[in-house]
Amino acid sequence: MTIKVGDKIPSATLRTMGAQGPQNVTTDELFKGKKVALFAVPGAFTPTCSTKHLPGFVNNAEALKAKGVNSIVCLSVNDAFVMGAWGKDQKVGDKVKMVADGNADFAKSLGLTMDGSGHGMGTRSRRFSIVVENGVVTKLNVEAPGAFEVSSAEAMLKQL
Numbered sequence: 001m002t003i004k005v006g007d008k009i010p011s012a013t014l015r016t017m018g019a020q021g022p023q024n025v026t027t028d029e030l031f032k033g034k035k036v037a038l039f040a041v042p043g044a045f046t047p048t049c050s051t052k053h054l055p056g057f058v059n060n061a062e063a064l065k066a067k068g069v070n071s072i073v074c075l076s077v078n079d080a081f082v083m084g085a086w087g088k089d090q091k092v093g094d095k096v097k098m099v100a101d102g103n104a105d106f107a108k109s110l111g112l113t114m115d116g117s118g119h120g121m122g123t124r125s126r127r128f129s130i131v132v133e134n135g136v137v138t139k140l141n142v143e144a145p146g147a148f149e150v151s152s153a154e155a156m157l158k159q160l
Contacts, residue, residue, distance in 0.1 A: 002111035002142075009135050010109040014075070015100040017084025025099065027106070031135045034070040039129040039151055040107065042114065043121060044078045044086035048148050053127070054090050056153035061095035064153065067160040069131075072096045077104045077113075077124045101125065112142065127151055131160070 003009075009031050015022045030036060039057060041049040057064070057072050064072060072095065076083060080100040087098035107113045107125035116124040129151035131139035139159050141150040149155070 003130075003137055003140065005137050005140050007137050009132055009137065010106070012101075012106040012109060014106055015080040015083075015102060016098060017080045017087075017100075022080035022100075028135070030071075030073060030097075030099070031132045033134055034132075035068050035134075036071050036073055036132045037064050037069045037129065037153075037156055038073040038075060038132060039153075039156075040075040040112065040125040041127060042076070042116060042124045044076050044082050045089070048127075049076075050086075050090065052148055053152065054086075054092070054096070058090065058092050058095050060153040060157060063157055064160070067157065069160070073099050075099045075101055075106070075125060077101050077107060077122075114145070129156055131156065 009027050012027045013024050016025050041053050074096050078100055079102045083098040083100045101107055104113055104123045112126045112128055113123050114126045127143040129141045130137050143151050
């Protein structure tokens with residue numbers, strides 16, 4: 001079952017790269033009492049993710065925050081080391097929180113996975129964006145396979 005507008009974000013423990021290495025972060029910590037713009041990508045360092053999706057949110061971080069967004073989260077089915085390295089490579093700084101869903105548990109709980117086995121990628125997150133307000137989904141934008149149209153930062157800005 002795919003998550004929908006009005007649903008509460010499921011509880012999960014994800015990982016980020018901290019100064020001391022990988023650190024756990026819960027969905028409560030990410031979403032409780034905040035307005036969060038989360039976008040998910042099939043994989044760090046992949047072409048569309050690195051040239052369009054992540055840069056769009058980095059470049060529009062101030063505009064999103066001006067519309068009431070407290071934090072921006074990039075989610076991928078990669079490990080915290082990869083997400084940390086990708087964030088450094090893309091120079092995200094503190095504009096975007098790079099979050100790892102290493103086993104795709106969170107993406108599965110949202111009903112938003114895809115099978116990338118044909119490309120040697122295994123189970124991955126679908127490309128999507130959501131706005132979460134105090135743990136509840138208020139906007140949901142799921143891309144068709146291979147598309148990049150509705151989940152961009154620019155599309156989200158128009159919704160807010």
